[in-house]
Amino acid sequence: MSAVQSISGKGHAANAETYDVVVVGAGFAGMYMLHRLRGQGLSVRVYEQGGDVGGTWYWNRYPGARCDVESMQYSYSFSDELQQEWDWSERYAPQPEILRYANHVADRFDLRKDIQLDTRVDRAAFDESANTWSVTTSDGKTVAAKYVVLATGCLSNAKIPDIKGLSDFKGKVYHTGHWPHEPVDFTGLRVAVIGTGSSAIQSVPVIAAQAKHLTVFQRTANFSIPARNAALTPEERNSFRLNYPELRRIAREEMRNGIVQELPDRGALDDGDNERRAKYEARWAYGGLTFMGVYNNLALDKAANDTAADFVREKIAEIVRDPQTAKLLQPNNHPIGSKRICVDTDYYATFNRPNVTLVDIRSNPIEEITPNAVRTAGTEGLKDYEVDALVLATGFDAMTGSVAKIDIRGRDGQALNQKWAEGPKTYLGLMSAGFPNLFIITGPGSPSVLSNMMVSIEQHVDWIADCIAYMRDRGLEVMEASKEAEDKWVTHVNQVAHSTLYPQANSWYMGANIPGKPQIFMPYIGGVGAYRQICNNVAAKGYKGFAMTGAERARTAAAS
């Protein structure tokens, strides 16, 4: 669609292209946002810094990359035709297949014509005299838009560790979140993987099978549950397809994390040892993220949590033959589930291979990278691990990282980064006071990364699209979160978080993986069902907590 001034009007620089909405990012969130808004007759421009659509699945091409929410659930629900026609091959689809799906969606809904690829949004500034945003992109252009939607992703700003000598390393350096498009062959090479979060846990078994030697540098051991991945049978696919309306409803409304599962009616300490063990064994055998759903108090009660953590630690000791390696792999500094639980295929067993070494960098920190080695120092003195290639599985500046990279200026020229210097502040994770008509999809203060992200993305996109339609129908021009509603929401998000065990871990949920980042629990832990209800109630009450004004009032307010 060309730049049309359908709801936006006067006041922009005479020759600036004007859109109703600029969307930043063409991952699953940005693509669905475009589809919804265009369906409402709005002019939309999507900017994507990557070379194609897909977001996470465009960037994270590392060996073993796949989803850890089952594909029949980690998929769009907005189009019944789409969910009926797409065939997922495996219980957890691999990255190339998820990327194919993203491309299929882009083509099927004719999205590409409104998406400008290879273009980064650098700046967005609110012009109070015109009630529009000026959006500046890396191709040197500035366009005007009534609304800006940040679909920039919670896990899209790869974190490159600050290690002395990294740039002098002679071999190839890869980040899992920026993997090359051409195949990477580790055959005959000595490889180092730095980090042991989800991406490392997925890639280590695959790299180990190829490399001559693999050295894994671990600071913090993480809990991982076997995926039990397998090909999906036509019967399995059909049982979802036939019941999709009800299954999607349950995921949205009744589940905390947006994943359909049996809900426990008791706590871990309500069962005797044998019964509890049998339940953990059954979930371990079933595999996947629902392990944490065995009991209803694993995220709340440390003694209950210990029973699940002990079970997994025992499993690690059973799988890993060398007792010292097993001990290092057993997480012992955070409750299970308080960091994002990982899902793996043969991760622990990989450490039984003769070509794999585990190095504990808590007791022997990485001192520097030399041109051909990773050098550690500590209890064992200086030690060089000679390697030909480095894989940085060091994660992301999560939730706020990609937003912070854009210079966003709201009322009175205030910078969002300045407002969020002590931690992100939003109302419902959707808007931040002082930044009118700027929406964030799965922003901090919403369930986002604690959920099946497809459920959270669709909920936010629908809410934002409905909200823009509401404003348009009533001739309203400017919407803004009130400071009071925002403060109350921030307090609520913190209170709920602190009633659980989550803040006990130094996790990326807390910003703890980024030196200097304020440590605030960022996602909303109240569950997707409860959160949806809150958002719906706010809308039903005329967007309570948001100020909405017509053109004249907004201009008068801006002028006074």
Ligand SMILES: Cc1cc2nc3c(=O)[nH]c(=O)nc-3n(C[C@H](O)[C@H](O)[C@H](O)COP(=O)(O)OP(=O)(O)OC[C@H]3O[C@@H](n4cnc5c(N)ncnc54)[C@H](O)[C@@H]3O)c2cc1C
């Ligand atoms: C390896 C991995 C596995 C995952 N597995 C799961 C899973 O199984 N289940 C689950 O629920 N979630 C999973 N996630 C989370 C995943 O990020 C979300 O499920 C989902 O893909 C997010 O979609 P999005 O569109 O919100 O963000 P993204 O997919 O991150 O897309 C955001 C896009 O915005 C672009 N962008 C950012 N800033 C700018 C800018 N300034 N200008 C232009 N473009 C910009 C980025 O390039 C990116 O393409 C996983 C994440 C990773 C990293």
